[in-house]
Amino acid sequence: MATKSWLTQLQDNGYRLTGARRAIVEIIADSRRALTPVEVYDAARDQYPALGLVTVYRTLEKLEELGLIQRVHQPKGCQAFITAGKGHQHLLLCNKCGRTTLFDGDDIDQFIKSVAKKTGYRITEHWLQLFGLCEDCK
Amino acid sequence: MATKSWLTQLQDNGYRLTGARRAIVEIIADSRRALTPVEVYDAARDQYPALGLVTVYRTLEKLEELGLIQRVHQPKGCQAFITAGKGHQHLLLCNKCGRTTLFDGDDIDQFIKSVAKKTGYRITEHWLQLFGLCEDCK
DNA sequence: ATGATATTGAAAATCATTTTCAATTATAAA
DNA sequence: TTTATAATTGAAAATGATTTTCAATATCAT
Ligand SMILES: [Mn+2]
Ligand SMILES: [Mn+2]
Ligand SMILES: [Zn+2]
Ligand SMILES: [Zn+2]
Numbered sequence: 350m351a352t353k354s355w356l357t358q359l360q361d362n363g364y365r366l367t368g369a370r371r372a373i374v375e376i377i378a379d380s381r382r383a384l385t386p387v388e389v390y391d392a393a394r395d396q397y398p399a400l401g402l403v404t405v406y407r408t409l410e411k412l413e414e415l416g417l418i419q420r421v422h423q424p425k426g427c428q429a430f431i432t433a434g435k436g437h438q439h440l441l442l443c444n445k446c447g448r449t450t451l452f453d454g455d456d457i458d459q460f461i462k463s464v465a466k467k468t469g470y471r472i473t474e475h476w477l478q479l480f481g482l483c484e485d486c487k
Numbered sequence: 488m489a490t491k492s493w494l495t496q497l498q499d500n501g502y503r504l505t506g507a508r509r510a511i512v513e514i515i516a517d518s519r520r521a522l523t524p525v526e527v528y529d530a531a532r533d534q535y536p537a538l539g540l541v542t543v544y545r546t547l548e549k550l551e552e553l554g555l556i557q558r559v560h561q562p563k564g565c566q567a568f569i570t571a572g573k574g575h576q577h578l579l580l581c582n583k584c585g586r587t588t589l590f591d592g593d594d595i596d597q598f599i600k601s602v603a604k605k606t607g608y609r610i611t612e613h614w615l616q617l618f619g620l621c622e623d624c625k
Numbered sequence: 626a627t628g629a630t631a632t633t634g635a636a637a638a639t640c641a642t643t644t645t646c647a648a649t650t651a652t653a654a655a
Numbered sequence: 656t657t658t659a660t661a662a663t664t665g666a667a668a669a670t671g672a673t674t675t676t677c678a679a680t681a682t683c684a685t
Contacts, residue, residue: 468590475615
């Protein structure tokens with residue numbers, strides 16, 4: 350999917366192109382659900398058996414720096430990553446299959462303004478995550 | 488603050504009242520910001536010096552089970568706890584002093600319904616966190 | 626092709642959390 | 656109040672996840 354563009358971006362930022370990185374990038378870019386470091390490790394070893402888990406951590410770190418992936422916070426844990434969206438986005442998670450979907454759309458500015466007024470806070474950012482069942486699972 | 492009520496609830500659920508628990512409960516119930524296990528440990532030892540960090544973990548577990556505290560997810564980490572709200576609530580966090588405020592208020596049902604329609608998901612829950620500066624810090 | 630240096634995986638180190646265990650303590654019963 | 660029982664404790668060990676170290680290897684500009 351976005352694999353090629355990610356590899357280009359790594360290279361453009363002075364990082365080298367290696368088999369390990371190719372395998373890792375491909376796995377994450379093609380996944381529709383959030384993956385933990387170990388899940389990436391297991392999946393990527395099919396394509397690149399010599400891969401070390403350390404390299405997965407190091408590559409995730411770089412991809413996050415470049416804004417290509419983002420961490421997903423869930424009740425179960427907060428160590429999983431998905432392809433990052435462009436700009437501000439909200440997250441939809443399927444409780445059954447784990448599928449994640451990013452979306453923007455009509456924002457909740459109205460609501461946020463009223464909260465700001467009520468609480469006295471100056472609100473600058475927000476996180477919104479919706480949980481439920483995806484089209485296939487419901 | 489809520490200390491007394493929490494201790495009563497612990498007792499009502501078959502747990503014993505101990506010095507360690509009193510100290511831990513008091514620290515969290517009185518805090519206006521989210522505290523990590525180690526922060527609770529350090530603060531509670533003023534009042535109960537023999538306290539062990541293990542007991543902090545064990546007590547946090549029980550308080551969470553009883554719905555008296557809840558975990559707070561932040562960019563920095565997801566191991567901090569605050570007094571839980573009653574029912575469904577949203578969270579407001581001050582980026583400067585760390586202060587957290589729970590609030591309910593007009594919900595964002597409208598928005599959520601439109602997302603459900605657009606994406607085909609059946610949405611059952613949501614997490615909403617707002618970040619900014621509190622009244623004192625802004 | 627060559628050389629500078631970025632990248633690698635294995636092993637060791639670190640850090641957070643959980644488990645084990647024997648001693649202590651809270652509480653209910655006598 | 657004393658006693659008996661089971662819950663609770665902290666220390667130490669175990670576990671699990673992540674990071675660091677390091678010598679060998681691979682990438683890429685020249
Ligand atoms: Mn938004
Ligand atoms: Mn809500
Ligand atoms: Zn699904
Ligand atoms: Zn503040």
